[in-house]
Amino acid sequence: MPSMAPLLQALGLGELDAALLAGASVMLSIVLALAVFAGLGMLRNRCAPTSRSYELLHAVRKPLSVLVLVNGLLENLSWLLPAEMRSYLASVETLQTILIIATLLWILLRYIGAVERRLDRLAQADGTIEMPLLRERIDRSSLHLAFKALRAVVGLIALLMLVQAFGVSISGLLAFGGVGGIIVGFAARDLISNTFSGLRIFWSRPFDVGDWIRCRGQDIEGVVESIGWQITQIRTFDKRPLYVPNSMLADSVIENPQRMTNRRIYEFFGVRYADIKAVPAILADVRIMLDEHPAITNDLTRQAHLTRYGAYSVDFFIYCMTATTNWAEFNAVKEDVLLKVAAIIHRHGADFAFPTQTLHLERDGGDPPALPPEDSAPA
Structure with a gap:
C-alpha cells in the first residue's frame, strides 16, 4: 500500500x-x-x-x-x-x-x-431423492457423500490460491508433492484405498442405504445404514452393527436381495408308491392352484412336474414366483401354497411318504431236503 x-x-x-x-x-x-x-x-x-x-x-x-x-x-x-x-x-x-x-x-x-x-x-419417504440432471434417484447417504467431495474440491482449490497469494510457486509445490505423495501414499495406503473404494461404491451404486445386502464368501449380511468415506455401516439381523471398510466391499461379490423383482418358491414333495395312480390328477390340480393364486405372478414360469422315483416315494416339485419381494409377505404366501398342495394330495386320497423299509420273507411249507446217502454216511 x-x-x-x-x-x-x-x-x-x-x-x-x-x-x-x-x-x-x-x-x-x-x-x-x-x-x-x-x-x-x-x-x-x-x-x-x-x-x-x-x-x-x-x-x-x-x-x-x-x-x-x-x-x-x-x-x-x-x-x-x-x-x-x-x-x-x-x-x-x-x-x-x-x-x-x-x-x-x-x-x-x-x-x-x-x-x-x-x-x-425433497427426499421421499423411502429416503431417495429425484435428480433430474442425473435422470435417476439417489439416496440421502450418496447425496451427502457427493457434497462432501464437492466441499473437499472447493477447499483444495482455495488452499492452492492461498499458497499462491503468499508467493509460493504452485508448480514447485506440485513437484515436491510428487515425491512426498509417494511417501504419503505408502503410509496411508489403506486410507486412500478406502476413500477411492467409497467413490466406486457411490458411482457404481451396487447398494443404497436401507438395502439388505450379503457378501458372498464372507460373514457379512444385513441392512446398510450409512455409506461413508472410509467405512460402510451395516446392521445385522440380530441388530449387531458392522463397520466394513469400503475396500472390502468394493472387492467383494455383493448380493442385493433388496433389488429382487420376485421371490421363488421351489419345493419338492413325495407321495407313497401306493398313490402313484393319483399323481397325474394331483399335478393337474396343483397347476390350476398356482395359476389361480393371487400372490403368484402369471408373467413368469409356473411348473409342477413329476421329477423322480425315490427310495420310498414318488417325488414331484413345484416352481413359481411370488409377486411380492417382502420377506414376511413371501413367507405367508409360501405357507399358503404349501398347505394348499397338502390339501390337494389328501383330497385325492393320497398321503405324503416317509422313510420306510419293506421286508419280504419267503417260507417253504415242506421238509428240508434230505442229504444224499453218500453225504450222510459216517466218515
Missing part, C-alpha cells in the same frame, strides 16, 4: 487530522457493511424461501458484509498505525487477497450447504 504522507502534506493535514479522518473512514466502513447486510436481507426476503435466488442471497449476505467491513479496516491501517509501524504495510495487499479468497470460499461453502439442505428436504 502506498504511503499516505504525500497526500497528507498536499492537504495540509497533520497526524491528528489523519487519525480523525481514518476514524471517520472506519465508521463509514461499518455503516456500509451494515447497509450491505440489510440490503441483501431485504432482497432475500422478497424471494421464496425455496428458490435458488433466496439460497444465493443468503449465502452471499454475511460473507460480503464482513468483506466490506474488514477491507475498510485494512484500507485505513496507514492512517491508524504509528509511523514506526507503517513499514509493515506492504503485507496489507496480501491480507486483502487472502480476505477475498476466504470470502469466496465462505460464500461457496454456504451455498453448497443450502443446496444440500434443499435437496435433502
Whole structure:
C-alpha cells in the first residue's frame, strides 16, 4: 500500500487530522457493511424461501458484509498505525487477497450447504431423492457423500490460491508433492484405498442405504445404514452393527436381495408308491392352484412336474414366483401354497411318504431236503 504522507502534506493535514479522518473512514466502513447486510436481507426476503435466488442471497449476505467491513479496516491501517509501524504495510495487499479468497470460499461453502439442505428436504419417504440432471434417484447417504467431495474440491482449490497469494510457486509445490505423495501414499495406503473404494461404491451404486445386502464368501449380511468415506455401516439381523471398510466391499461379490423383482418358491414333495395312480390328477390340480393364486405372478414360469422315483416315494416339485419381494409377505404366501398342495394330495386320497423299509420273507411249507446217502454216511 502506498504511503499516505504525500497526500497528507498536499492537504495540509497533520497526524491528528489523519487519525480523525481514518476514524471517520472506519465508521463509514461499518455503516456500509451494515447497509450491505440489510440490503441483501431485504432482497432475500422478497424471494421464496425455496428458490435458488433466496439460497444465493443468503449465502452471499454475511460473507460480503464482513468483506466490506474488514477491507475498510485494512484500507485505513496507514492512517491508524504509528509511523514506526507503517513499514509493515506492504503485507496489507496480501491480507486483502487472502480476505477475498476466504470470502469466496465462505460464500461457496454456504451455498453448497443450502443446496444440500434443499435437496435433502425433497427426499421421499423411502429416503431417495429425484435428480433430474442425473435422470435417476439417489439416496440421502450418496447425496451427502457427493457434497462432501464437492466441499473437499472447493477447499483444495482455495488452499492452492492461498499458497499462491503468499508467493509460493504452485508448480514447485506440485513437484515436491510428487515425491512426498509417494511417501504419503505408502503410509496411508489403506486410507486412500478406502476413500477411492467409497467413490466406486457411490458411482457404481451396487447398494443404497436401507438395502439388505450379503457378501458372498464372507460373514457379512444385513441392512446398510450409512455409506461413508472410509467405512460402510451395516446392521445385522440380530441388530449387531458392522463397520466394513469400503475396500472390502468394493472387492467383494455383493448380493442385493433388496433389488429382487420376485421371490421363488421351489419345493419338492413325495407321495407313497401306493398313490402313484393319483399323481397325474394331483399335478393337474396343483397347476390350476398356482395359476389361480393371487400372490403368484402369471408373467413368469409356473411348473409342477413329476421329477423322480425315490427310495420310498414318488417325488414331484413345484416352481413359481411370488409377486411380492417382502420377506414376511413371501413367507405367508409360501405357507399358503404349501398347505394348499397338502390339501390337494389328501383330497385325492393320497398321503405324503416317509422313510420306510419293506421286508419280504419267503417260507417253504415242506421238509428240508434230505442229504444224499453218500453225504450222510459216517466218515
